[in-house]
Amino acid sequence: xxxxxxxxxxxxxxxxxxxxxxxxxxxxxxxxxxxxxxxxxxxxxxxxxxxxxxxxxxxxxxxxxxxxxxxxxxxxxxxxxxxxxxxxxxxxxxxxxxxxxxxxxxxxxxxxxxxxxxxxxxxxxxxxxxxxxxxx
Numbered sequence: 001x002x003x004x005x006x007x008x009x010x011x012x013x014x015x016x017x018x019x020x021x022x023x024x025x026x027x028x029x030x031x032x033x034x035x036x037x038x039x040x041x042x043x044x045x046x047x048x049x050x051x052x053x054x055x056x057x058x059x060x061x062x063x064x065x066x067x068x069x070x071x072x073x074x075x076x077x078x079x080x081x082x083x084x085x086x087x088x089x090x091x092x093x094x095x096x097x098x099x100x101x102x103x104x105x106x107x108x109x110x111x112x113x114x115x116x117x118x119x120x121x122x123x124x125x126x127x128x129x130x131x132x133x134x135x136x
Contacts, residue, residue: 005117008094011092015067021124043061045058045060068082078101078103
């Protein structure tokens with residue numbers, strides 16, 4: 001099993017950050033650009049990966065009371081992950097994303113995985129800023 005984790009501080013209340021991250025209809029706005037999530041009967045989702053042109057049955061659970069998202073493949077046990085939002089002093093938040101590749105065939109390698117996590121966190125921050133700026 002291989003694991004990767006990245007964090008990023010965002011200038012918004014944790015509730016705002018979590019609301020943006022957990023919006024199933026807007027996941028494509030911050031997930032790695034090669035992944036697309038189609039919600040079924042939640043927690044069931046289908047993940048399409050452009051690189052392989054494959055659809056994978058997965059689950060996505062939002063735990064608002066913990067400000068946490070959890071996901072993973074449903075049957076083949078290829079990967080799992082979570083996103084956690086924590087409040088910081090001054091109204092900022094820290095967002096941590098963790099990926100676990102249980103099957104090495106799904107592991108894209110350290111550089112690709114950390115680049116994708118960093119890019120996703122950057123894109124999530126952009127969405128949070130747009131939402132907060134628009135609401136203000």
